[in-house]
Amino acid sequence: MDSKLDNFKWLSEPAAQQWLEKLSAVDGEVPMGMRKKMRDALGAERAVLVSQQVELRQRAKVKFEKGNDMLFTKRGLEQSTDEHIALYKSQQIPEQYRVADLCCGIGGDLISLSNCHSATGFDLDPVMCHAAAHNCGVHSVSATVRQLDVTADPNELGEFDFLHVDPDRRIETHRRTEVESYEPPLSIFEAMMERGVPMCIKIAPGALAPKHWVKNCKIEWIESRRECRQQILWFGDNAPAGSLVATEVGQTGMRWQVQGEMCEPESWTYSVNRFIYEPRPSVLAAGIAESVARQFNLDAIWPDVVYWTSEECLEAKWASVFEVEDVMPFDVATIRNCLAEKRVGRLEIKKRVAEVDPQQLRKELKLKGDESRVLLLAGFNQKVTAIIARRVETGP
Known part of the structure; x- marks a missing residue:
């Protein structure tokens, strides 16, 4: 051995x-x-x-409640799916389907798939196969794990109703965003796509799916713990072809979901109203921010700056919302005096298209006090605008 x-x-x-x-x-x-x-x-x-x-x-505890009993490799943990995202994804697959989890890794998805379906995990790496089997045992789920090179004989998958594909995206320590370079190569699944085999393929959030796939699948960007974690290509009758979706998943399941299309603002206000909206990471990754903002009648502020504005506060869980207090040209002394008057000791600094070092700026501001604020820095036309605001809580 x-x-x-x-x-x-x-x-x-x-x-x-x-x-x-x-x-x-x-x-x-x-x-x-x-x-x-x-x-x-x-x-x-x-x-x-x-x-x-x-x-x-x-490190695994943030992803898995039972992480202290599971087995991991460094690569397997990095590429594994958070258990809350895994449960959400498994619930999107019809319960009666027999599911093959290809490139199952340490079993992050397989655990939830086996809870909801009859599922089998496959991986080329025997170490990963053992980790997946061990981890399914920790969670008391019944799952078969088999070592398989799907490039050698993809027809072995004919007994399954649905394929969950999680190709290796980390080769030679670099995260890969070109789907053509994944392992196994995703082209081996194209014949199955053409036959209408239901499947989902997990790719990096910033990867570009092949154009001839996009029109035949639903693409979903999934966010968790304030970061966009996955991009999922859904193929099958239950996936509206051509739709673009952003979703946040938390401990209790889906928190919110929006759908839109890729488009650019047709006009800008060049001024700030009472509230500012910064789309969440999954919405930005999906490229649907302007489309979703139009659904809420929000106005884009400046070109290339992903902030939108309105006079009334709207419940928009797909965005971070800020109530504006002061707007001024960027000047350290002016900002410092304004924050001192407000007794601000805790400051969140966010910047868009602005060549400013937040750490250096924080030192220069010499913060003192027990108040909290957010400083938004936005660059346009070689000028930086500073916006002092309060973060608005829009629910869990």
């Missing part, structure tokens, strides 16, 4: 689990003294493996 795989499988055994449980309370790196004890007891290779697993489990 391959020594790498043998050692990784050992992590599921009681001898390794005892060490992992003993170190579960460690915050940060495993202490030097404990690492020496492990080397003496386990040998250098397995001691390193345990230390790495402890650190990966700490």
